[in-house]
Amino acid sequence: MGASVITVSGVALPGTALMPVYTPALGGAKGKLVVSMATSSVAGFGAGEYVTVVLTAAPGYNPVQEDFAFSGFAPVTTGGDAATGLSGTISGYTLL
Numbered sequence: 001m002g003a004s005v006i007t008v009s010g011v012a013l014p015g016t017a018l019m020p021v022y023t024p025a026l027g028g029a030k031g032k033l034v035v036s037m038a039t040s041s042v043a044g045f046g047a048g049e050y051v052t053v054v055l056t057a058a059p060g061y062n063p064v065q066e067d068f069a070f071s072g073f074a075p076v077t078t079g080g081d082a083a084t085g086l087s088g089t090i091s092g093y094t095l096l
Helices: none
Strands: 006-008 021-023 032-034 051-053
Touching: none
Parallel strands: none
Antiparallel strands: 006 051, 021 032
């Protein structure tokens, strides 16, 4: 999968998204997309939107919001320590 499935957006700076890793659905397991972001800026990241994900659904499949989940959010400080008091979420989705 190419990096084109994600686009840096919102408050994120160009070049801060690393290559996404996609694991397709298999059997009863859902597919998974892992997105990592990093910056060398001392200021780190601001609050807001970071990435837009564009996925293509199989013909005849109409996903609903419950088909998407957000997990494994692990922010760190510029020093590499765990950052506390932060959370992440899926803000919405649009079917084209």
